[in-house]
Amino acid sequence: MPSTAAQANQQLQQALVVLGSLAAFLVFVVMAVQYNSLLDPLVIMFTIPLALAGGIWGLYLTRTAIGATVIVGAILLVGIVVNNAIIMVELANKIYQQEGCSRSQAIRKAAPARLRPILMTTITTVVGMFPLALGLGEGSEFLQPLGIVVFSGLAVATLLTLFLIPCFYVILHGFERTAHRRLPPSLPVPAVPSSEERQER
Secondary structure (H helix, E strand, O other): OOOHHHHHHHHHHHHHHHHHHHHHHHHHHHHHHHHOOOHHHHHHHOHHHHHHHHHHHHHHHHOOOOOHHHHHHHHHHHHHHHHHHHHHHHHHHHHHHHHOOOHHHHHHHHHHHOHHHHHHHHHHHHHHHHHHHHOOOOOOOOOHHHHHHHHHHHHHHHHHHHHHHHHHHHHHHHHHHHHHHHOOOOOOOOOOOOHHHHHHO
16 A cells, blocks of 8 residues: 555646646647637747656656656746747748748748857856755755756757757648648629619529
8 A cells, every 4th residue: 555645746747737738738829829820839839848858768767756846847848948940930930921932941041040049048048057956055856847848958959959840830831731721712703683683684
């Protein structure tokens, strides 16, 4: 029989998983409302699996067990990591609308232009989390798993975002363009003759 503390810890982990899923869903809903589309938020949400993969990789290298603080770090990571993709996709859409170029050309111009802001924000956050990930100071062992998840997840996700998010952006919008081409052309609506034309007939 598991102890009371183990049961409470398991219930807390389950509750945090639900909260993490709810946080990801709310982030998607807010972006869908702002963009008035589902494709761009879907592109941005691809950063979350990349970040979680980086966090799991960091836990594996440091041999850290998954606990409540790890899940809290993953929830924080969901809100942090989407910012890099947001600023890249936002500029790509602006270039696409203003210059009338293709999606591929727009993201090629947006990615280099947003490289410096992405690196600046990521480096400051990662450097700030580095002492916490090392577990420096008294009582830091409790928050060390959180620091490891955010540090490794954000670092890996940023590197992958610079290469994979432009690919996802072009691919998903390519599917949208293909779907529009496959739609059957709308039939012309027959004109209803006026009362004068009826009298002439």
